[in-house]
Amino acid sequence: METLFHASPFTGYVYPNETIIPWTVLIVVYPYLTGLVAGAFTISSLYQVFGFTQLRPVAHFALLISLCCMLTVPLPLLLHLGHPERAFNAMITPHTTSAFAIFGYAAAFYICLLLLETWFVFRPHIVRQSQKLGGFMGWAYRILSLGSNDVSDRAMGYDRKWLFALAIIGIPGAHGLHGYVGFVFGSLKSREWWSSDLMPVIFLLSAIISGTAFVIVLYVLSCKLRKVAIDLSCLKVMAFSLWGFMMFTLLLEGVEFASLVYRGREGIDVIMEFVKGPLVIPFFILQFGIGSALPLAVITFMIWRGTSGTALILGITGCSILVLLAVLMMRYNVVIGGQEISKTARGLLAYHPPIFGREGLLAAGIVLLIPMILLTVLVRLFPPWERAEA
Amino acid sequence: MDENQRSEPHDKERRDFLSCLGSAIACGAAAVAANAVASPATAATQAAAASSEIPAIPGYDWSKHQWGFGVDAEKCIGCLRCVEACKKENNVSLDPHHFRTWVERYVTLENEDKALIDSQADPVNIAASPVPGEYRFANRYKDANVEKAFFVPKLCNHCTNPACVQVCPTGATYKTADGVVVIDHTYCIGCQYCVQACPYGARFFNEEKNVTDKCTWCYHRITKGLQPACVEVCPVGARVFGDRNDKQSPISQFIQNNRVRVLKPETGNAPNVFYVGIDKDVI
Numbered sequence: 001m002e003t004l005f006h007a008s009p010f011t012g013y014v015y016p017n018e019t020i021i022p023w024t025v026l027i028v029v030y031p032y033l034t035g036l037v038a039g040a041f042t043i044s045s046l047y048q049v050f051g052f053t054q055l056r057p058v059a060h061f062a063l064l065i066s067l068c069c070m071l072t073v074p075l076p077l078l079l080h081l082g083h084p085e086r087a088f089n090a091m092i093t094p095h096t097t098s099a100f101a102i103f104g105y106a107a108a109f110y111i112c113l114l115l116l117e118t119w120f121v122f123r124p125h126i127v128r129q130s131q132k133l134g135g136f137m138g139w140a141y142r143i144l145s146l147g148s149n150d151v152s153d154r155a156m157g158y159d160r161k162w163l164f165a166l167a168i169i170g171i172p173g174a175h176g177l178h179g180y181v182g183f184v185f186g187s188l189k190s191r192e193w194w195s196s197d198l199m200p201v202i203f204l205l206s207a208i209i210s211g212t213a214f215v216i217v218l219y220v221l222s223c224k225l226r227k228v229a230i231d232l233s234c235l236k237v238m239a240f241s242l243w244g245f246m247m248f249t250l251l252l253e254g255v256e257f258a259s260l261v262y263r264g265r266e267g268i269d270v271i272m273e274f275v276k277g278p279l280v281i282p283f284f285i286l287q288f289g290i291g292s293a294l295p296l297a298v299i300t301f302m303i304w305r306g307t308s309g310t311a312l313i314l315g316i317t318g319c320s321i322l323v324l325l326a327v328l329m330m331r332y333n334v335v336i337g338g339q340e341i342s343k344t345a346r347g348l349l350a351y352h353p354p355i356f357g358r359e360g361l362l363a364a365g366i367v368l369l370i371p372m373i374l375l376t377v378l379v380r381l382f383p384p385w386e387r388a389e390a
Numbered sequence: 391m392d393e394n395q396r397s398e399p400h401d402k403e404r405r406d407f408l409s410c411l412g413s414a415i416a417c418g419a420a421a422v423a424a425n426a427v428a429s430p431a432t433a434a435t436q437a438a439a440a441s442s443e444i445p446a447i448p449g450y451d452w453s454k455h456q457w458g459f460g461v462d463a464e465k466c467i468g469c470l471r472c473v474e475a476c477k478k479e480n481n482v483s484l485d486p487h488h489f490r491t492w493v494e495r496y497v498t499l500e501n502e503d504k505a506l507i508d509s510q511a512d513p514v515n516i517a518a519s520p521v522p523g524e525y526r527f528a529n530r531y532k533d534a535n536v537e538k539a540f541f542v543p544k545l546c547n548h549c550t551n552p553a554c555v556q557v558c559p560t561g562a563t564y565k566t567a568d569g570v571v572v573i574d575h576t577y578c579i580g581c582q583y584c585v586q587a588c589p590y591g592a593r594f595f596n597e598e599k600n601v602t603d604k605c606t607w608c609y610h611r612i613t614k615g616l617q618p619a620c621v622e623v624c625p626v627g628a629r630v631f632g633d634r635n636d637k638q639s640p641i642s643q644f645i646q647n648n649r650v651r652v653l654k655p656e657t658g659n660a661p662n663v664f665y666v667g668i669d670k671d672v673i
Contacts, residue, residue: 004597007487013673015544015591016489016511022582022595082580082600089579090559100559100583189657190553190589343591344673346507 006354008340012270012347021339021351024359026076028335029367031181031203032328033073036371037110038204039211040066041174043238048167054237060121060384061222062215066174067114068374074107076367079358099184106180110173117166119144120159122382124151178207185334192267192345193338198256205249210327212242213320218375220317226385230313239316242323243299250292253330267345274341274348283333291326295319450613455568457607457662459618460630460644461543464667468493468541470510470525472620472629477523479608479619484523486511488594490605491545491620495527496671500535505671509544542672543629545620546571546592546605547653547661554584554593554604563602569634569662570609575601589657607631 007019040062046052047059055062078084087104094101119126127149130141179200186199216238223230261268275283295318301307302315340349354360476491477484489511496505508515510525518528531539548571555563555571562578565571578601585593585602596603608618612631616622621629632639637646641664644650650664653672665672 005487005595013494013507013509016486016492016509017585017591017594019487019511020595022585077581080581082582082595082602083578086560086577086579089562089577093561095558095561097556098559098583100557100581103559184583188553188557188587190587339586343589344507346673 006352008349008351010342010347010349012342013344014342014347014349015344018339018342018344018349021336021349023335023339024080025332025336025353025361025364026080026359026367028328028331029364030073030076030080031178031335032210032331032368033069033076033371034178034181035203035207035210035327035331036069036214037066037073037211038174038178038207039209039213040069040215041114041170041211042208043212043215043241045167045171046241048163049171052237054231054233057231057234057385058215058219058238061219061379062211063114063118063121064378064382064384065215065218065371065375066211067118068371068378070107070111070114071374072367072370075370076364077103079363079367099180099187102180106173106177110170110177113166113170113173117163117170118382119146120163120166123148123159124156125382127151175204175207179204185338190343191338191341192260192265192271193341194334196256196260198252198259199334202249202252202256205245205252206327206330209242209245209249209323212238212245213323213327216242216320217317217324218372220313222379222385228385232308232312235313235316239299239319240303242320243296243303246292246296246323250288250296267341270345270348271341274337278340278348278350279333279337282329283337287326287329287333291322291329295322295326447613452566452568452613454635456634457548457569457612458632458634458641458645459545459548459607459663460641460648460650460666461663462628462630462644462648462666463540463542463672465626465628466493466541466543467626467628468495468527469625470527471623471625472543473510473525474523475619475623476605479611480606482603483596483598486516488596488603490592490603491543493527494542494544494672496538496540496542496669497531497534497536498538498671499531500537502537505538505669506531507671507673538669540667540669542665542668543620544590544592545663546588546607547590547659547663548605548607550660550662551658553587553589553657553659557583557587559583566609570607570612571604572606572609573602573604575599575603578602589654589659590661 005020008021010019043055044059044062044066047055074087078087081087090101091104091108094105123145126141126145128151130138130145130149132138133141182200182203185194185203186196188194216235219235219238220230260271298315298319302312307315336351336353340351342349353364355362357363470493472491473489473493476482476489480490482488482490492509492511494507494509496507498505508527508530510516510519510527514530515526515528519526548565548569550569552565552571555565558564559581560577560579562575563571563573563584575596580595580600580602582595582602585595588604593602593604595601608616608620611618618629618631621631630640630644632641632644634642634645636642644666645664648666650666651668652661652664654661
């Protein structure tokens with residue numbers, strides 16, 4: 001018989017019902033994915049709205065990455081729900097006082113926006129393919145063109161206006177969506193570890209760094225697979241953005257933690273016990289040390305030394321992989337860590353995620369792979385580098 | 391027995407809404423792809439069907455009552471009959487991880503500042519319990535110099551400003567007009583946001599129904615003029631229940647005649663379980 005729940009061992013005193021951790025690794029994956037969405041969209045918008053022309057080689061690719069991640073965002077939530085078939089209850093009878101009730105609308109709006117922006121970006125390609133290809137693919141592209149086959153300069157000028165407007169709306173949209181995820185945690189007064197006004201801002205900044213790092217890694221990988229040269233100036237701009245946003249994130253995380261300790265409210269003893277014990281490896285070593293301080297130092301070193309060529313590519317890609325790990329650990333330490341500190345402020349729980357099952361590590365891993373699978377398909381249908389390299 | 395019965399005004403509101411929604415869906419059906427509306431339409435139909443099956447409670451008007459609960463920790467002997475009765479009455483899973491009510495033991499040893507706390511769910515106490523569903527406090531302090539010891543029964547506080555109700559995305563959990571916080575098990579999506587929001591650890595996930603669960607003050611009993619099961623079985627009268635609208639009811643008398651306090655008042659939830667005889671260590 002399948003185990004219905006996984007009880008967590010504890011030390012000290014925890015409320016009896018707390019031994020089953022309510023939010024599991026799937027709820028770690030959920031903010032991670034929304035973060036990637038916001039970060040990748042930022043990169044795309046820096047080109048689309050603010051005219052960072054160095055980012056042109058990755059602008060459309062970043063948009064596709066953002067779309068693929070966004071399409072996957074509802075999946076971990078649906079997998080986590082006790083009754084996923086009732087998920088629409090939150091949309092048909094939204095309880096307006098709940099921060100969660102907005103999710104369905106916000107996500108639906110943002111998916112529509114991303115789809116629309118993607119359509120405008122790739123419309124010339126869609127039109128070309130619909131005219132060039134026959135058979136099923138030609139038919140599919142003809143449907144995707146939505147009967148809009150005009151690619152004259154006038155029409156393209158009109159498209160550019162739309163793209164600009166969509167990217168402008170998309171910036172608060174993407175960042176709002178992720179800031180809101182931070183709010184879901186930060187606004188809960190029942191958990192001292194989450195209850196912080198800085199939580200949405202930290203979530204947002206870490207989202208930007210994870211999204212940027214994700215675009216860097218996938219861009220380098222795609223160039224290697226396509227056997228084309230990597231645009232170093234593009235890579236450098238992304239690395240600089242990464243560096244800047246990491247600085248802010250680290251500072252804010254430091255300020256938040258310092259405030260928590262300095263305030264020293266009831267329960268600080270058990271929080272310090274948690275920080276000095278179970279949190280040493282996931283937080284101090286993985287998230288802070290290897291995932292944040294090391295890449296920050298390496299990028300600083302490379303900027304200082306003016307590193308270029310293969311060393312720069314290797315350095316930045318390696319750092320980006322570490323940053324991706326750091327942000328994943330940050331999500332884990334927030335979501336799971338918050339639940340490992342008992343609401344009694346007198347005990348600690350130890351959550352050991354199961355490997356198999358609906359809420360296991362395997363399921364979470366598969367959810368994280370889905371955007372990449374989607375991306376592999378989408379870059380074939382809508383090559384994001386075609387225009388950039390033309 | 392479905393302990394999470396819903397009462398009429400709430401149902402009517404929902405039925406009205408669903409009927410409007412049903413019309414809207416019917417009108418929009420031609421324009422909207424069938425798959426896109428299948429899930430909400432199914433959910434709406436299910437909820438409407440479920441609400442029509444639940445009968446009104448004969449002779450009960452929820453606007454005439456305001457229920458309240460009192461705990462006299464001075465009287466509690468930690469026999470745990472309340473916990474066992476609650477599990478039986480409300481079909482709560484018998485394992486030591488799901489409780490609608492529980493009892494905490496606070497023991498201060500000589501020369502110690504902080505009390506040692508355990509509940510019947512502690513592994514040592516579970517080991518001392520005869521069978522699943524029956525609970526005992528192990529005599530674990532028999533060789534220690536105990537300075538002070540007492541028991542504290544815990545349950546959902548049915549707060550005036552319930553954080554759990556605030557965060558529920560669907561409105562499946564709500565506060566009734568008579569002051570009880572209940573969950574509509576036919577509407578809950580099982581996101582467990584409410585479990586996180588409750589500062590008292592009163593909510594848990596019911597793995598059999600895949601929804602959130604918690605104490606309802608035995609709503610199915612109190613609306614028929616009975617006492618909650620835990621109050622009924624308490625051999626020492628440590629649990630007090632009644633209608634606060636009735637100034638002569640046990641709970642009104644309890645609040646009038648004692649200096650009562652509530653748990654974690656700083657949360658702003660304004661609990662409606664009133665305690666007498668608890669110490670600074672009680673959390």
